[in-house]
Amino acid sequence: MLGKLDWSAIPFGQPIPLIAGGVVLVGVLAVLMWVVVKGHLPYLWHEWITSVDHKRIGVMYILLASVMLLRGGSDAIMMRIQQAIAFQSQGYLPPEHYNQIFSAHGTIMIFFVAMPFVIGLMNLVVPLQLGVRDVAFPTLNSVGFWLTATGALLVNLSLVVGEFARTGWLAFPPLSELSYSPGVGVDYYAWSLQISGVGTLVAGINLVTTVLKLRTKGMNYLRMPMFCWTTLASNLLIVAAFPILTATLAMLLLDRYLGFHFFTNEAGGNVMMFMNLIWAWGHPEVYILVLPAFGIFSEVVSTFSGKALFGYRSMVLATMAICVISFMVWLHHFFTMGAGPDVNAIFGIASMIIAVPTGVKIYNWLFTMYGGRIRFATPMLWAVGFMVTFIIGGLTGVLVAVPPADFMLHNSMFLVAHFHNVIIGGVLFGAFAGFEYWFPKAFGFRLDERWGKLAFWFTFSGFYITFVPLYVAGMLGMTRRMQHYDVAEWRPWMIVAAIGMAVLSIGVICQIMQLVVSIRNREALRDRTGDPWDGRSLEWATSSPPPVFNFAFHPDVRGEDAYWDMKVHARKQALEHAVPEYHDIEMPRNSPTGFVCAFFATVMGFALIWHIWWMVILGAIGAFATFVVFAWRDHDEYVIPAAEVAAIDRVNLEERRSLVSMAGAV
Amino acid sequence: MSDRTDAPIEHDLAPGEEAQHTVGERILGYVVGLGLALLLTATSFFIAGTNLVWQPSIPVALIVLAIAQMGVHLVFFLHITTGADNTNNVLALAFGLLIVFLVVGGTVWIMAHLNQNMPPMDQFIRMHS
Numbered sequence: 153m154l155g156k157l158d159w160s161a162i163p164f165g166q167p168i169p170l171i172a173g174g175v176v177l178v179g180v181l182a183v184l185m186w187v188v189v190k191g192h193l194p195y196l197w198h199e200w201i202t203s204v205d206h207k208r209i210g211v212m213y214i215l216l217a218s219v220m221l222l223r224g225g226s227d228a229i230m231m232r233i234q235q236a237i238a239f240q241s242q243g244y245l246p247p248e249h250y251n252q253i254f255s256a257h258g259t260i261m262i263f264f265v266a267m268p269f270v271i272g273l274m275n276l277v278v279p280l281q282l283g284v285r286d287v288a289f290p291t292l293n294s295v296g297f298w299l300t301a302t303g304a305l306l307v308n309l310s311l312v313v314g315e316f317a318r319t320g321w322l323a324f325p326p327l328s329e330l331s332y333s334p335g336v337g338v339d340y341y342a343w344s345l346q347i348s349g350v351g352t353l354v355a356g357i358n359l360v361t362t363v364l365k366l367r368t369k370g371m372n373y374l375r376m377p378m379f380c381w382t383t384l385a386s387n388l389l390i391v392a393a394f395p396i397l398t399a400t401l402a403m404l405l406l407d408r409y410l411g412f413h414f415f416t417n418e419a420g421g422n423v424m425m426f427m428n429l430i431w432a433w434g435h436p437e438v439y440i441l442v443l444p445a446f447g448i449f450s451e452v453v454s455t456f457s458g459k460a461l462f463g464y465r466s467m468v469l470a471t472m473a474i475c476v477i478s479f480m481v482w483l484h485h486f487f488t489m490g491a492g493p494d495v496n497a498i499f500g501i502a503s504m505i506i507a508v509p510t511g512v513k514i515y516n517w518l519f520t521m522y523g524g525r526i527r528f529a530t531p532m533l534w535a536v537g538f539m540v541t542f543i544i545g546g547l548t549g550v551l552v553a554v555p556p557a558d559f560m561l562h563n564s565m566f567l568v569a570h571f572h573n574v575i576i577g578g579v580l581f582g583a584f585a586g587f588e589y590w591f592p593k594a595f596g597f598r599l600d601e602r603w604g605k606l607a608f609w610f611t612f613s614g615f616y617i618t619f620v621p622l623y624v625a626g627m628l629g630m631t632r633r634m635q636h637y638d639v640a641e642w643r644p645w646m647i648v649a650a651i652g653m654a655v656l657s658i659g660v661i662c663q664i665m666q667l668v669v670s671i672r673n674r675e676a677l678r679d680r681t682g683d684p685w686d687g688r689s690l691e692w693a694t695s696s697p698p699p700v701f702n703f704a705f706h707p708d709v710r711g712e713d714a715y716w717d718m719k720v721h722a723r724k725q726a727l728e729h730a731v732p733e734y735h736d737i738e739m740p741r742n743s744p745t746g747f748v749c750a751f752f753a754t755v756m757g758f759a760l761i762w763h764i765w766w767m768v769i770l771g772a773i774g775a776f777a778t779f780v781v782f783a784w785r786d787h788d789e790y791v792i793p794a795a796e797v798a799a800i801d802r803v804n805l806e807e808r809r810s811l812v813s814m815a816g817a818v
Numbered sequence: 819m820s821d822r823t824d825a826p827i828e829h830d831l832a833p834g835e836e837a838q839h840t841v842g843e844r845i846l847g848y849v850v851g852l853g854l855a856l857l858l859t860a861t862s863f864f865i866a867g868t869n870l871v872w873q874p875s876i877p878v879a880l881i882v883l884a885i886a887q888m889g890v891h892l893v894f895f896l897h898i899t900t901g902a903d904n905t906n907n908v909l910a911l912a913f914g915l916l917i918v919f920l921v922v923g924g925t926v927w928i929m930a931h932l933n934q935n936m937p938p939m940d941q942f943i944r945m946h947s
Binding site for chain 1: 932
């Protein structure tokens, strides 16, 4: 009846996951209780859960990523403590638990922190920057988000029901095959990634279509803000690369469920083919993450230097070059597999070449800052911190792109330090910069600068204290994923790294404090103009938070830095007082399709993991029925009358005029 | 998205759409496509089993027919044309082809070298016995 599921799935014997799971469960139940008792449920349902508004979906993506960041961060803290104390001893984490933790840490940080964070920012900002009212497929957008949330839910469920994979974040066979991992851990891993992978693919298709097909008047390709370009490149990569991941995991699942032999040791399976395929997705994936971050830094650097982005066209070219070359370097993840010097040399050279467009970008940012009047607000601090950190990470990357050097450093702590150097220094700093930069746009008030700067300095220094020792340990020969070790030379570095982790945690606490303090002081921090940073692109041309339709009129774009031009124009021509003629606006209706679909996907995923076949059929039928009901709907849009548009827009215009006249007086 | 009255880009079409064709013209297009596709399929089956042509040329002929088949599908069913609004579709196709070529070609190349350098166990035993 319940497949493999019985009481032995609950880890009664292991206090750590049980207590952690219990605390989370109590927390979730308490929040739910509070929501129901306070009567917030209808609001939550109508305004957020069923929302198809790209801004709301973007915020929900970022919320998901932030919660998962805390989960993945706790895993990191546990690993650092384990390695600090497990010198000639077993530490406090038994091996099978430690292995689950590093697997979950990697999986969660990439798929459920970095991905939703950048997709959330793209969702929130790109339609605003393009001057349009929503993404191309609003309901599909909601489906994509909820499927990602399903994946995150399943991964976290494995904490208390069953176990997670012990195979590392990419589940390499033959270890991940049934003969070596008979438990449900790998199934949890594979099914959550399959489900959230569909969500990511859907988001990618949606954003590509949005950038290609929905742009406001005059917004041709070479007038788009840089963030829109990097969004385009990143989502093209999603559309091209995620099917590879889906196919590879599908083959692994066929091996595990139906006795196929794609990647098994025996019966003609080829283990190396898995490495090859997973990295053919895995390398574009790192650019999927970091390209949007590059876009965010471009916006931030240009805004806070008060200058147009230096070398806009070279930046576009570099972005698209990275988009293509990222598909030519995947073998550098397995130089040591033994494909021989010819193959290794070609991929090594390609890996060094891809550093060139990235270098172009760094110089462009530096020259944008050169001669500018730089304001060191929190987003700019993250941007400058990124440039320093990312250059170091990039240089160690070029070092391991040299095959002979890689043979020494492969699978060592040096590698761990390198990819954290680029992912934290690139993607996470970018996500934080974007968070600080666009928060006032999303919610209508700024974040507290003092706590923001504290958060930056603690995270920045904590990062170096944690990861520089790992470089050293790698040079001393320490391999990754060690549950305990006997080499005395490594010990001090592990202790320093653990201290660094504590500093990093203080950074995270500052970030949370910043949010709490800012929400408390929101009246004082209120942004009435919609343009708190003296911005340059169109998202700042509407109020904060933007009305549901974003713009009362599609803005008319006449050049790069559209909103900056408008401001200059408005100042020169004094103030335009003509009352515009408003029209009715049609907007897509909210729809529970995404949420209901994801509910059935969760049921199906859980049932597949535990081999509960009747429940699988139930979930599949439910998800299909949801799709049919959605496809047959009659009313998918509602009308906002012109009078209401006018009322909303007039308030925005008044605020903005007072701002322009004040600036004109100065 | 709505508000087509002042739509952002003029003469904008969704991918796969074609401008200003009557239903009759469109049906004709699909019928011609279907006819060509069937013809190419039938020819492939015929050639595969015939003695009328030089035998070694058969695989080459099948490859040519398969590529022609893809062309028919692209033009008549997926509406890839060289028209003004079709740039996105053509570029998407080119990008897709490039990625497929890189991933499949790269994989074949890598795995061939790998097998040569580190042959699977059964092959290894055969080579050294």
